[in-house]
Amino acid sequence: MPELPEVETTRRGIAPHLLGVTVSRVVIRNPSLRQPIPADLDLTLSGRTLQSIRRRAKYLLLAFDHGCLLLHLGMSGSLRVIGLNTPPGKHDHLDLEFGDRVLRLRDPRRFGLALWQPGAEPHPLLGRLGIEPLDDAFDGAWLYRASRGRKTPAKQFVMDGHHIVGVGNIYASESLHSARIHPATPIGTLGPRRCARLAEAIRQTLGAAIEAGGSTLRDFVHSDGKPGYFQHRHQVYDRAGQPCPQCGRTIRVMQMGQRSTYYCPGCQHR
DNA sequence: ATCGGGACCTGCTTGC
DNA sequence: TGCAAGCAGGTCCCGA
Known part of the structure; x- marks a missing residue:
């Protein structure tokens, strides 16, 4: 699905519901994306408050005070904010629970990514990316x-x-x-x-x-x-x-x- | 250094 | 109707 406009639309869609809210639990149903979802993500994120959601290229960067969760939607991924206890579908691989609401990653083809980058350094995957086409410098x-x-x-x-x-x-x-x-x-x-x-x-x-x-x-x-x-x-x-x-x-x-x-x-x- | 091809996956549409 | 082939919005890695 996603090209840059959908990733940016997704960012704007989910941010108002999640910014400043604390993660209560992380559920991994299927870790097999392009790279495995870190098994200890629940331990890493529970009790931590989401500080910001930014976009770089087609990556969404969910920043916490101790690191950053990278999400990529691949070819077929999508993110939704839904109510707690909404039954998951076949391809709903990852839930970030924020109290009464859930950020749910669905990705049938599993070309997406969910990776944790501790500390303040950007993830290595972001290191070799080119210019943002909507930046003033691109002309x-x-x-x-x-x-x-x-x-x-x-x-x-x-x-x-x-x-x-x-x-x-x-x-x-x-x-x-x-x-x-x-x-x-x-x-x-x-x-x-x-x-x-x-x-x-x-x-x-x-x-x-x-x-x-x-x-x-x-x-x-x-x-x-x-x-x-x-x-x-x-x-x-x-x-x-x-x-x-x-x-x-x-x-x-x-x-x-x-x-x-x-x-x-x-x-x-x- | 640059470029092309294959790989990763599932689901939907097409054509026999 | 059933089945196989082909195609799909992304990216990384390899070898030439």
Whole structure:
């Protein structure tokens, strides 16, 4: 499920219900995520008060005074705040109980993560992450500098979290379409103006999706509904064979780096 | 150093 | 209707 907009929507959805509240118990039903959930997490967190929830890339960082719980939703994860004693489903692997409410992690494919990082140091997994696309520092000049000499296709570059974080398969296709750049264009061949267009398209696409997600925040608790932006009509993603909303040409799909890549042969050029 | 491919998992859709 | 193949929004690790 989650690309950056859903992770950010999740953060905003759960934070008001949990900030400043003390963990009463941790229940691990199935520790087998991409890495095992630490078996002693109950011991680590019980009695501790949640200080903040931040996001870095697609990681959610739940900070306590003695360390930080890292959550990642992988391909299929989701988090809900529900009432205590709500019966768990088959793929509800982890509960953080906060008195009368529960933060529940569901993840059918189990590509997610729940890891504990003691102390104030950031977890090593965060060490090699690229720039946040919504940071002021991310702009056309940054992209131009970072991409010189590279032959990687533009789509793979913007999806590589060591360069730019949070741009997943959907928003990579959408951003490139918005910037009118063919996904296979070697990133290093883009000039300053196309770099500026692409950077702006990424910021704009992600920003709009977060805003759309915000419209469903009030339903976030007790709900299994998908965030609003997910019902939103994408311009090219998952629309192969349909007409491009911009120019009417037929949208195509190709494989790039094992992922389906949607583009419009009319709008997007190398 | 950079890049591509395989690996990790389950569930849903598609096609025979 | 049943079954197998193919595909899905992420990331890490390996080898060329």
